[in-house]
Amino acid sequence: MKNGKSVRHYDFDWIKVIATLGVFLYHCSMFFNPFPWHVKNNVIETSGIFVFSLFLGVWLMPLFFTISGISTTYSLNNRSTSNFIKERLVRLGIPLIFGVFILSPPQVYIERITNHQFTGSLLDFLPHYFEGLYLDIGGSGNFAFSGLHLWYLLVLLVFSFISMPLFKVFSRGHKFRKCYFFILPSLLFFSGVINTMGLGGWDIVFYFIIFIYGYYFFSSSEFKPALKSAYKLFLPLAIITSIIYIVWFMMVLPKPNSIQDIIFYGVKTINCWSWLLVIFYLANKYLSFSNNFLKYTSEASMPFYVLHQPIIVAIGYFIYDLSWPIALKAFVLITTSFAMIMFMYHFVIKNIKILRILFGIKG
Template sequence: MKSLVRPAVSNPVPSTRTPRSSDTNAQNTQPITSAQRRYDLDWLRIIAILILVFYHTGMIYVSWGFHIKSAEHSQPMEEVMRWLHRWRMPLLFFISGAGTFFALRRRSYGSYAGERVRRLFIPLVFGMFVIVPPQIYAEWLFRGRFSGSYGEFYPEVFNFQPYQDGGTGGAFSWHHLWFITYLFLYSLISIPVFRWLEGKSGQRFMDRISRLIARPGGALWLVGLLLLNDVALGGFFPNETHALVNDWAYFMKNLILFWLGYVLISRRDFWQTITDQRRYFLVATLVCTVILYSFRRFVSAETFDNSRLLITLFSFNGLGLTWFSVLTTIAYGYRYLNRNHRFLPHLNEAVYPFYILHQTVIILIGYYVLTQTNLGVYDGFLLISLSTLTICVFVYTLLIRPFKLTRALFGLKA
């Protein structure tokens, strides 16, 4: 299965609150209360989801596998997406972990678990039976596997045969909703970790984190957690599948990012320390970016495939790029985006149903563009992505936002 939160009061990726204040040590050491909000994380979540629309549209026009494919590919688009792939979803998992910290300041663990069921599990089940099947239907039509109506196709879902890459297998899948699946599981299995962090031993651990990140560029060293995961599990599960049962290296990588988001947002002095060191993170990100594209430019595919050392170095560099780019984004976001706007609550509410809808809309429009028009790569890309944005806005405004039932099905507060 392959490809992925409440307005000020209803985002299923828990909100992060803080007042804007001057950067003094006294304020940094004040306790974090439920009345605070980190507006920068809300803005970054919105930006990341919007980029995801263009990313998934781009999947139609690059050489990687996707549900529908153009015969024409764009190499420049693919090179940009190689970088985005290492940044976009890790950032969302980090932000989700940060939001979880604030959510648990306002509710018990039991009520938090219940909210996760309402905001994540219910939309996941709804999506697997309503939102995802049209994607599989369009793919089967595109690949010539099926030629009947949607009504004739839909009973295939209830055979509960798992979807396989390339449109093989059955019609039961979570597709891009894998993000919601993983986030739901992370939220529940992390409760014992969060309980431990509140205790004495957990706070001693946090003190060690504090001493580490206080060093110049110290937070960069936390990449070691991702490297250890890659060493331990990467050889057994080398590919991202988003299918859970055979995706443990990727599953644990994003769980670590989820935990890091929780930890690095849980003390106010961490916020300013990370922001003050943002240039270290930016330089590290640029270095990893240069290494990424140097591999692409100067190392042949044959040489790369035959060298375990190069494969390992490339993998480690990719993990460095992931962590360093997330740190850079969080640091610069807190510096420049931590401010409210009258549109922010509306955007923050809309972004979750927008995420749930977007890939289905992309594939349906993309199927029409690829089969009924002669548009080239960039014309098709713009038509599909901009049409998707427009349709998602209309569906949210007219069919989701006004009604209690649809709000509940899309994970919004009723």
């Protein structure tokens, strides 16, 4: 707070924008890598693109939940409880519902026909969309109640509501001490014993802890100064654990519940935590400013996130069985998807009020 007013942290806005671009590239890589996805290329890539997927997949969604925890800090500070609930329902709930009923059916349809689970047109498939719950890629249920990639909005909505009493009762006056750099990741590691629901590479409990961190600690005024001295430790740690994690993953995954599996999870946790700190340090040092580009992309980030996967899946469907080189397909998929998303946002979505609401844009 400064002179009774909230100080805008532009570095957090930059992180949100860059993370949104990161998840776009990550989902483009899912078209080629060995992991299950809604539509896969006819040739699977197990080298460069796979390494890129493994590198990004460890810390990308935790970064989103950290930023969400931080933004919740300022949202609650500037709103009453009732207004906060209304804001969450409008900005998260409406895009989620739109995604479930409009954006998800074509993606499930493409998954079904490319996996030979359905024959016929999209119109033929629509009556079958409500048959069974869609729980995982390759399953038999069709109704994507979580909105597929929009599971993040659903989980964030739940986190916002269940944590609100906690945030209201306990003040955010916790100083970020340097010992937290080691205590907090220890809590993340021990959360691994709780096995509830895996999403995006981590358990939902892991995300909830990260979300709480964002609210109480990452938004603390002492957090950024503490990063300056810790950065020199966590940058090499992030690089080393990335190499260990990626090489280990590509060679052979350890057996579940073995000693090697526990060590592997520890490496993964340290890697995630280290990259989070490195990203926040670099953003604070180099991106603590605003310009017209940030204002534009910050508003565009939510509709971009909501729209990116359906576009990627649709374009992937038209090229997945072509005999093009992987490099050419990657170029076409990335550039065409990005151009279509930005065209739809700039010329259509941001100019029509009802679409602005459906895609979660403020105002």
